[in-house]
Amino acid sequence: MAQPTSAATFLQALRDEGLTVIEVGNWRTHNRNSKGPFGPVHGVMIHHTVTKGTANTVALCRDGHSTLPGPLCHGVIDKEGVVHLVGYGRTNHAGAGDPDVLQAVIDERQLPGDNEATADGNRHFYGFECINLGDGKDPWPAAQLLAIEQVSAAICRVHGWSARSVIGHLEWQPGKIDPRGFTMTSMRQRVEARLKAGKPTVPPVTKPPVKKPPVKPVYEPFPGAAWFVMGRKSPIVAAMRRRLVAVGCNRYQTSANPDVLGTGDKASYEAWQRKCGYTGTAAKWPPGKTTWDLLKVPNS
Template structure:
């Protein structure tokens, strides 16, 4: 047994289930009040067909008939799958039914279908279903023809949304024909198959998703300080062959990003332009003196190179 959902909770549950929801003006307070046995505790959801055609059947769901005041359900489902909310309280949809069916729904104890009903509205011992079930009226003449796919899918989602909000399984979903021995609805399908579809949706939506595989961070390029110093001290080389070391180009790209080296000099050779650029970076780091052997002479040092690497995404190794 459960406390009925509030209007806001109903709306949120249906939207979360992906339904196309419309709100009839005034639906939140449109109900039968405390007449009869009141509203709640609630135990399940009930599927109906209207027996008529749109739009008149939708108006009947809202306003009722001379012999049955509205609302006649909590929601009305059109052929195109649009769901219109018509009540958040007691509605005249279920009438009297079989208490044995109610107990099977409460316990969710049956296998594929609840016990066959032997009661109906007005019969001795009939139980008031209007107090215990949420009701969905589906626009259908009741000839047994299949519902459009969008309409059927929306009915499954409506039932699943209410069940999910209360923590029920699909065994809390019944058809009007399973509640009253007078009723044929819904005529378009077998309720056991409908419950299977509701349960499949509940299971698919509630299974914990496996954690996403961590996206490895791209490996930072590394620059060898000793190889970089060697390249800086031997370029231009006496032999005429530049010292080839990939780390030089990494450092040059960082210096170019700092605006200290023209991009045309990002060529992998630690020449005069690169030395001047490194000297400018060393001065930014607080070092002074551009003459050979001085702190800002353009020959890489551990501190200034490490700072450059932290800023531009490379690591410094010995």
């Protein structure tokens, strides 16, 4: 049992565990607190989404739908193990569940079977949606399973909980099957081992020898949205193209004229903005400064 951490502490705990985290929009204040309290918190709940595709899943979990307003969780864990934060506070992820299960989580003992749904899970659990079809066939990549282990351990660590504070939706609410494809028993064993190993250590920063500052920055600074005009020729375009291919956003149809801005660059960069969690018009061309800085285009 504990009061929820601040959003800043929550974010830092995830990063301290070694996770890659993308902050989506106004996630720190996006919640359902007007519908009820968030806290005291007792544990972490894991779900699968029954969707595929990162951008549309992140948008769905942030915004919800007509019958269930968002946010639908605190974070979305994609297939690559990246955590997309979409809300903080009360979120529509757990629904009503078994009060005996809740008490077992509080006591950190073995869970009983769930056979009723009268306790408010949205109030008492952090929730993470993991991108998976939930059909028993869609694979769970090692990077995604590691991220589930890491987010669970991070929150348990910051609250002083054991791995018994980590449960699946199927252990909370009768009729639910998520997450399907791995067992929560095996995941709790992973979390327990991680907690016993201690908090990950950050390698010490070694100061480089004193040198004159470089004339140019390591990465190309954002040239401004107006710079991205079709047909512009520049080594910056070629450097951007190499980075878009490297991050898995290759939508190019030809290798010709790599230093000339064209439709392939537009399609590839829009794919990158969607991968960064942007949707709708926010994901459209031209590039924005935030996603440009995240892309880390080498200085030409």
